[in-house]
Amino acid sequence: MFIDEYISGAEPVRGKILLVDDQVVNIKILHQLLQADYDIYMARDGHQAIDMSKKVKPDIVLLDIEMPMLNGFDVCAHLKNDPETEDVAVIFVSGHFDEDKEVKGFQLGAVDFIHKPINPVITKARIKNQIKLKLNSDLLRAIALLDGLTGVANRRKFEQVLPVSWLQCAREKQPLTIILLDIDFFKHFNDTYGHTEGDICLRAVAQKIQDTVNRPYDLVARFGGEEFICVLPNTDLIGGTYVAQQIVDSIVSLKIAHKNSPISDFVTISAGVSTIVPMFDMPNKILVETADKQLYLAKDRGRNRVLGCLVEENT
Ligand SMILES: [Mg+2]
Structure with a gap:
């Protein structure tokens, strides 16, 4: 891994987003909204979401809260407790505004909330901001582990x-x-x-x-x-x-x-x-x-x- 690849990188980095929702229609809406700008992955339940997060290392997980078996909070806690997935940015997608739920979500390590039915402009803007933050912190983390003189790992x-x-x-x-x-x-x-x-x-x-x-x-x-x-x-x-x-x-x-x-x-x-x-x-x-x-x-x-x-x- 060389520092130049990160800074001048020949290909611009395209963010990876994992959409998690038990309702196919919700995944479809988000997929349509985001597919032009990001690489999109999808999961229909919490277990699948955790497996996919390990496999594809998404930058952002758009995580439905209400799902059968593992709900969104459980999934978030799991991702944040695993060193392999702890850096992913979790954005909860919830059915309606609920202050207690938002407090809980942020305490679990989420970075933002989006409410259904989603507003396309707001959703796109929030995701764009979070992707930018995530890629910047990836870059800083990578630089912190490189030897400044030789460009190999430190x-x-x-x-x-x-x-x-x-x-x-x-x-x-x-x-x-x-x-x-x-x-x-x-x-x-x-x-x-x-x-x-x-x-x-x-x-x-x-x-x-x-x-x-x-x-x-x-x-x-x-x-x-x-x-x-x-x-x-x-x-x-x-x-x-x-x-x-x-x-x-x-x-x-x-x-x-x-x-x-x-x-x-x-x-x-x-x-x-x-x-x-x-x-x-x-x-x-x-x-x-x-x-x-x-x-x-x-x-x-x-x-x-x-x-x-x-x-x-x-x-
Ligand atoms: Mg649901």
């Missing part, structure tokens, strides 16, 4: 992603691999060429790592100064070591001059890989510590190389 994002990947792999009994990377002799580089060139080098290296690690659910983050970290779910040690070697080779192929490197004419990088099939009750820091030890060994054995190991259960 450490905070890594700290959010690792526990999620850990749980996911624990559930599926799949291996989880991380790669810790450190540019070799980067202090020499800065001392030789200056910090501006150092920044340019960091950006080029980050971009190259991001290009090499290209499955959508993998993460590349800047871990510290000249350190980067990759999180590769559903990846075993052989696969992770292969990716790490590709990264190491790709950095050499950038041919960024580094005349004071004791080992090469060009910038190189070292990698430590660690893999585990996670258990729920294990702390995830063991994975980072193991990768760090492997990175240290890779440095010790001459740099510009990959070392990796499995995390043993009894460590």
